[in-house]
Amino acid sequence: MEINGVEIEDTFAEAFGIQVSRILVTAATKKLAKIAATEATGYGTSVIGCPAEAGIDCYVPPEETPDGRPGYMIMICNMSKKKLDHELLERVGMCLLTAATTAAFDALDDADEKLNVGFKLKFFGDGFEKELNIDGRTVYSVPIMSGDFLVEGEFGIKSGIAGGNFFIMGDSQSSALIAAEAAVDAIGAVEGAITPFPGGVVASGSKVGSNKYKFLGASTNEKMCVTLKNEVEDSDIPADVNGVYEIVIDGASEEAVKEAMKVGITAATKVPGVLKISAGNFGGNLGTCNIKLHEIF
Structure with a gap:
């Protein structure tokens, strides 16, 4: 798609x-x-x-x-x-x-x-x-x-929904960042939804727990780190991607989160240099609400 x-x-x-x-x-x-x-x-x-x-x-x-x-x-x-x-x-x-x-x-x-x-x-x-x-x-x-x-x-x-998200992958850090800012601006028009991270943009995606340090409850998502794409064997970063930002959304309802994701992704894809949109999940083992990217469109 x-x-x-x-x-x-x-x-x-x-x-x-x-x-x-x-x-x-x-x-x-x-x-x-x-x-x-x-x-x-x-x-x-x-x-x-x-x-x-x-x-x-x-x-x-x-x-x-x-x-x-x-x-x-x-x-x-x-x-x-x-x-x-x-x-x-x-x-x-x-x-x-x-x-x-x-x-x-x-x-x-x-x-x-x-x-x-x-x-x-x-x-x-x-x-x-x-x-x-x-x-x-x-x-x-x-x-x-x-x-x-x-x-x-x-x-x-x-009861609301937290953790709605999508990843913006660009050919450079600047293209991904410009797209992330455009996404946040678009989401601002959706009532009942917020992007709680600084400026609405997440620079440091995380995973549950740690591979090395057992005392950590969360640690960097190395599979999504652009500087590690040639070091991590199972990296999720395509070869031509050099910038990734995540948008996290909380909402008063699932509908508000889905709408925010839809308008945010649409805005991000209009920025030159954006190559791919993905999302973060834990195989369905952590959250109770799985929002499929293809279905929100």
Whole structure:
């Protein structure tokens, strides 16, 4: 199968279930909202080592927010509901409450359950906090130096999908990188999907465990390392490929992840020098959701 003349390997991305929260962060200006959203989603690339996977979903204009101010939708994910609850409390409390003019609202209409994150954070007000009703939502107003921090009492969580992915193989590092950036830009238009790695691009694909060091839970995927293609006997890198980047996608639903993969791959194949698109999997032994590249088209 080819898309825009680029080979799409007949393989699949091995994704897995994860707990997802979706929060709308608003502020007095678009710039301030983006700053707060960026802080709240930091250190959130992979649950291999980070306490959560997180990223900015999309921009939300003032006419679509509960308080009539510009905002950004963010997603925070973790395998464990208990750990996700902890991450929400810390990230909203330490990154949003501390950011100038921000407010935080629940943004999951189809939540499986609710966590009382805002209710817990209201106690920072030390008895001066107030309960408000904004657009039918129970919101707490917490007095801080610059005014009041508004936070919705409960944040929804639901079962989502993490680890949707595809590999972009180019004739050079630059062609693969340009294609990866184009893919991330295209995925940005898909609501309910994030690319949690830096700039949305994964430079260091990994495998489960290690061939040499037993204390490692994950290590470099040597079969996909371009500098090792002549050293590793069973390398997956074709002879004419000199640059590889991976795009990893988390989503509020399997449909969102599939759509993100589709538009991302399509955008990547339009870049000159891209030779092949593949995906990462573990033979179906790790994840519960196998997304076949040919089927998403």
